Amino acid sequence: MKNFWKAVPESLRRLVLVFAVLAGGFVSIRFMLPPSLKDNALHVKTTVAREMVKTVKYAGSDVCADCHDQYQVKKNGYHRNLSCETCHGAAKGHTDDPIEVKPTLPKLREFCVRCHAFNPSRPTGFPQISSAAHNPMKPCVSCHNPHDPKPPQVPQECQACHAEIARTKAVSPHVALECKTCHSVPDEHKVTPRAVKASIPSVREFCAKCHGKDSPVKETPKVDLATHGEKYLCWQCHYPHMPEVK
Ligand code: HEC
Ligand code: HEC
Ligand code: HEC
Ligand code: HEC
Ligand code: HEC
Ligand code: HEC
Ligand code: HEC
Ligand code: HEC
Incomplete structure (x- = not known):
């Protein structure tokens, strides 16, 4: 047997070794891993169950319309593609109990600057400003309506x-x-x-x-x-x- 093994060319021996490892791996995965690690149906079931118990935080962009005029204001404005909760944060708690739970009001300049600060990687034409130069010291919302921001007037002179x-x-x-x-x-x-x-x-x-x-x-x-x-x-x-x- 020993001589026979030696007679086999080395390249073939290595190949046999590779197959042996592959076969061993297959057998251990098939028979030794716990079902939770390989059963797809079980995997889907437990994942769904895990996600289901999480509390829903976002209310969606349309429920706000029931109680707030801002919905109509925003609808046709430049911020139409921003959902209310982009700015006001997750508001499911608020829609369940509007009086006790209040969403945040993002009044600070830092907030608007996240999207509007000049950044060369933004698409051409996206309205951008330099916060340090653009009316510093004042909150953005003292001049721009966050629910209906208007583009600048073209200077006539x-x-x-x-x-x-x-x-x-x-x-x-x-x-x-x-x-x-x-x-x-x-x-x-x-x-x-x-x-x-x-x-x-x-x-x-x-x-x-x-x-x-x-x-x-x-x-x-x-x-x-x-x-x-x-x-x-x-x-x-x-x-x-x-x-x-x-
Ligand atoms: C069932 C009615 C109802 C729904 C739905 C509702 N709100 Fe309200 N919201 C209220 C009431 C009532 C107030 C309190 C008004 C007040 O205090 O003058 C309020 C206040 C607010 C305020 C002001 C908070 C403050 O500190 O002044 C914001 C912002 C707000 N809602 C955002 C939202 C957003 C975003 C949604 C959608 C995800 C939403 N609301 C859905 C009833 C509602
Ligand atoms: C671009 C960010 C942004 C979006 C999008 C946005 N808001 Fe606001 N919202 C603000 C800011 C900032 C204030 C505070 C304004 C102020 O104090 O003058 C505010 C204030 C409010 C208030 C308090 C009353 C008022 O007008 O000051 C309500 C109610 C409100 N928003 C509801 C909504 C609803 C409903 C939507 C979606 C239809 C929405 N907002 C979308 C930024 C936003
Ligand atoms: C004192 C009032 C005032 C304040 C405060 C202010 N702006 Fe403006 N903003 C203007 C005026 C006026 C224009 C149009 C003329 C111009 O370009 O200077 C404008 C233009 C813009 C534009 C359009 C630029 C373009 O080229 O299309 C954006 C975006 C903007 N502002 C965002 C902001 C943000 C974000 C803040 C807060 C960090 C802010 N503004 C604070 C008055 C103000
Ligand atoms: C999540 C990103 C985001 C945030 C946060 C945001 N904006 Fe905007 N803003 C936009 C988009 C998108 C547009 C529409 C751009 C377009 O139509 O080309 C826009 C348009 C504008 C315009 C119109 C400028 C023009 O020349 O067309 C102004 C002014 C403006 N925003 C001010 C603000 C202010 C003030 C805040 C803070 C309360 C704010 N934005 C927060 C994304 C944002
Ligand atoms: C919104 C800003 C803006 C306004 C308003 C404006 N211009 Fe210009 N103008 C420019 C810019 C930017 C250039 C440079 C264009 C270039 O280099 O290709 C320019 C170039 C010119 C030129 C040189 C053209 C050339 O072939 O080199 C003349 C002349 C001119 N403007 C006259 C005027 C007159 C007169 C008015 C008022 C009726 C006016 N502009 C209003 C921004 C403006
Ligand atoms: C080679 C340079 C040069 C060119 C080109 C030139 N000028 Fe002059 N211009 C002068 C100088 C230098 C003076 C002042 C001395 C003088 O009166 O000759 C002057 C003076 C004038 C005066 C004032 C005359 C007075 O009596 O106060 C007018 C008006 C004038 N130029 C208009 C023009 C017009 C119009 C053109 C084009 C058709 C033109 N110039 C081309 C150099 C030039
Ligand atoms: C008397 C006629 C005249 C008047 C008035 C005049 N321009 Fe010019 N302008 C010219 C001529 C001629 C040129 C070409 C200069 C050159 O090529 O060296 C020119 C060039 C320009 C240029 C190109 C850049 C430069 O500096 O050469 C701009 C921009 C311009 N003018 C803007 C204006 C504006 C804005 C006004 C009003 C405030 C104005 N012009 C008034 C005659 C005039
Ligand atoms: C619509 C008429 C008009 C046009 C076109 C015009 N000018 Fe004049 N120019 C004037 C007037 C008015 C004065 C001021 C005369 C005065 O104050 O005594 C003047 C003054 C001048 C003077 C004399 C400045 C001085 O110190 O006395 C020069 C040089 C001159 N213009 C050059 C030009 C040139 C170059 C052009 C062409 C680009 C031109 N002008 C186009 C009306 C014009």
């Missing part, structure tokens, strides 16, 4: 976004000129400024409307376009928002 230019122009000889005298601005520019651009004058004749020697505008100094900086655009020498003559 150019200076909301172009403050430096507006301030510069305000102390320049061009103070009386509206931005739109020189730029034509589609309304969408104020909503998506990078996609919809405002125009910029492209020819020197544009300035000549008021400054050319034949211009009918009375109160402006005049130049002769044929001889004044003729090779260049006017704004290569004069900053249009602060034209100065030195």
Whole structure:
């Protein structure tokens, strides 16, 4: 027997060993493990039983509608996809006994910031703020209705976004000129400024409307376009928002 075993090539011996281990494992699992570790039906039964005895903590998002107007308020607002209990915490106890058990009121800034703090991994367009810079010291709910938050109003004035230019122009000889005298601005520019651009004058004749020697505008100094900086655009020498003559 010993010689026979030795005659078998080593690779085959190892293979036999592997099968022996596998067979041994199968036998011990089949006959020696307790039923609770291998019987699927029993496993499902005990798990269901274990979960069933846990107390239900969440009431669901629709029961609140029975007693609270906030449900209707929230329904069509920007927070429509947030369930009440996302913010107020598990409220089954409250629905069972509304007077004695009160849900939490998440009034602190830290709470809203969990979802709204600026974070580059959030999807583009998700409303985000920097808490340190966005009206610090005040609770968010003093300005935003948590049940119906509104997106910011689009600023109507150019200076909301172009403050430096507006301030510069305000102390320049061009103070009386509206931005739109020189730029034509589609309304969408104020909503998506990078996609919809405002125009910029492209020819020197544009300035000549008021400054050319034949211009009918009375109160402006005049130049002769044929001889004044003729090779260049006017704004290569004069900053249009602060034209100065030195
Ligand atoms: C059976 C009626 C009923 C249901 C259902 C109900 N509530 Fe209330 N809730 C009340 C009553 C009554 C009060 C107490 C009002 C008061 O004190 O002025 C209250 C108060 C509250 C308050 C204010 C707590 C405070 O400290 O002022 C919150 C928040 C609230 N409920 C959230 C919920 C949410 C979320 C749900 C759904 C999961 C819900 N409620 C379901 C009746 C109900
Ligand atoms: C985005 C988080 C958020 C969601 C979602 C939310 N709430 Fe509130 N809720 C608040 C905050 C914050 C306050 C405290 C407001 C305050 O003190 O001015 C509040 C206050 C309340 C109050 C007290 C009365 C009041 O208006 O101040 C009730 C009642 C209430 N919520 C019910 C609900 C119900 C019902 C829902 C679901 C339909 C819901 N809330 C969804 C954040 C939320
Ligand atoms: C003093 C009032 C005030 C407070 C306090 C305040 N906000 Fe605002 N929030 C505004 C105004 C006004 C706007 C719109 C103009 C702007 O963008 O500054 C706005 C805009 C937003 C926007 C939309 C930003 C976007 O680009 O779409 C979010 C989100 C927001 N706030 C969340 C919060 C959160 C969260 C808090 C608390 C940490 C908070 N706000 C505190 C007044 C306030
Ligand atoms: C669980 C995450 C979550 C929490 C907590 C949360 N929000 Fe929101 N908020 C959202 C979502 C989602 C939207 C809708 C975004 C959209 O439609 O693009 C939104 C929209 C807003 C908007 C509208 C901004 C815009 O420009 O469209 C404001 C303002 C806002 N939330 C303020 C708050 C305030 C204040 C709190 C705290 C009481 C708060 N949020 C808590 C998820 C949250
Ligand atoms: C909501 C903010 C916002 C408002 C409001 C706004 N702008 Fe702009 N504007 C921008 C941004 C951002 C750019 C830069 C776009 C870029 O670099 O592609 C820009 C670019 C411009 C440009 C340069 C365009 C170019 O081709 O380089 C002009 C001119 C301009 N704005 C004029 C105006 C005028 C005039 C108004 C008022 C009627 C105005 N804008 C209102 C945000 C705004
Ligand atoms: C007298 C005509 C005139 C007026 C008024 C004027 N602009 Fe301009 N603006 C120009 C010209 C010309 C350019 C091109 C400058 C260049 O390319 O160097 C320009 C360029 C710009 C640019 C591009 C960035 C830059 O600084 O070159 C912005 C943004 C802009 N203007 C915004 C405004 C706003 C906002 C107002 C009102 C507060 C305004 N402009 C008023 C003539 C004007
Ligand atoms: C709608 C008419 C109008 C247009 C268009 C206009 N300007 Fe003017 N400009 C004025 C007025 C008004 C003054 C101020 C005259 C005064 O105060 O005596 C002025 C003053 C000036 C001055 C003199 C500044 C000084 O210190 O005396 C310069 C330079 C000038 N503009 C350059 C330009 C350039 C460059 C453009 C084209 C981008 C332009 N202007 C377009 C009306 C215009
Ligand atoms: C090469 C640079 C350059 C260019 C390009 C240029 N200017 Fe001038 N501009 C000047 C200088 C320097 C002065 C002041 C000295 C002078 O009066 O010649 C001046 C003065 C002016 C004055 C004031 C004249 C007065 O009598 O007070 C106006 C108005 C003016 N420029 C408008 C324009 C207009 C409009 C254009 C485009 C058609 C233009 N400039 C192009 C350099 C330039």
